[in-house]
Structures are given as structure tokens and as C-alpha cells.
């Protein structure tokens with residue numbers, strides 16, 4: 732690997748001379764009114780999902796970027812953030828959920844799996860075997876088996892809602908949902924709802 736030498740320090744909050752981690756965090760929380768993290772597939776046919784979720788929950792997406800007095804992009808009106816990963820499987824989104832809570836605070840996590848998804852076209856055994864054959868590497872213990880593909884939509888949504896709920900990185904106060912999205916009709920169907928435990 733080669734890397735050109737550059738200095739990007741001016742763009743990093745933590746490199747500022749007056750860096751104050753707690754103060755920066757408070758500024759971030761004010762800059763974005765985030766409420767909902769939506770996890771969905773990177774299939775280009777699925778790009779309507781965040782808008783559909785915003786309508787379903789009465790939220791703002793993509794919203795507008797707001798400028799500072801000096802003209803820099805400083806804030807946003809979006810209340811929905813996207814985590815876009817293969818199949819919309821929650822395993823790939825766990826760290827992003829933790830970070831979203833830390834910086835902005837969240838109330839909902841919405842997992843969406845879509846019709847005719849490529850993740851339903853292969854099996855865990857099939858991809859492990861193909862990778863061994865084509866790339867000479869064993870990935871059988873690299874990813875949890877139940878998170879590799881989608882065999883059954885109801886099961887995959889139930890699995891992912893449970894995975895998010897049981898992750899130590901998920902704040903206990905969030906409501907978690909699993910939806911099926913039809914890419915042709917652009918309709919969402921709620922399959923799972925796991926409300927936060929209230930006391």
C-alpha cells in the first residue's frame with residue numbers, strides 16, 4: 732500500500748487546538764434532530780426506502796443542509812439517517828446505531844428487507860463455498876451464519892430486530908421495527924415491532 736502525504740488536520744474536530752470532546756458532542760446533538768436510523772439494502776432499486784419510512788413515521792428525509800454564518804455546511808434538518816448494507820441485514824449496522832445515539836440521540840431503529848433482494852438468491856453454504864473456490868479463503872467463521880443472506884423474510888426481520896435489541900451497543904430506550912418493502916409498489920408492510928421496555 733502506498734499513501735500520499737497530506738495534512739487533513741484542519742478538517743478533524745479532535746485536532747483542533749481548543750478541542751473539548753463533551754462540548755463538541757453537545758454541538759452535534761443540536762445540529763441534527765435525528766430520531767430514526769433506517770437500515771436497508773444497497774440495491775439501487777431500494778432507494779425509495781428512506782422516503783417511505785419517513786412518510787410512515789412522519790419524519791423528515793432527506794431534509795435540508797443548513798449553512799453556518801461563514802457559509803459552511805454545518806447542520807441538517809433530517810430526522811432519518813440511513814445505514815445502507817447488503818440485504819439490509821442488521822449485523823452490519825450495529826456500530827452505526829451506537830454512534831448515532833452517541834452523537835445525536837435516536838428513538839427508533841427500522842430494519843427494512845425488500846422484495847426480490849439479491850440476498851435471497853444465494854445461501855450461506857453457497858457463498859462460503861464459492862469464496863473458497865474463487866478466492867482461496869475460508870470465510871465460514873467471519874460472519875454470523877444467520878446474517879449472511881435472507882432465506883425467509885419474516886425470519887430475517889425477526890432475527891435482525893432481536894439482534895439489535897440484544898446488542899449492548901443499542902440504547903434500551905429505542906423502539907425497533909422490522910418492515911418488508913415491495914420495490915414495485917413501494918409499499919411498506921410492518922412485520923415486527925419491538926417497543927422499548929417502559930417502566
Ligand SMILES: [Zn+2]
Pocket residue numbers: 772773774777817818819845847848849850
Ligand atoms: Zn437487496
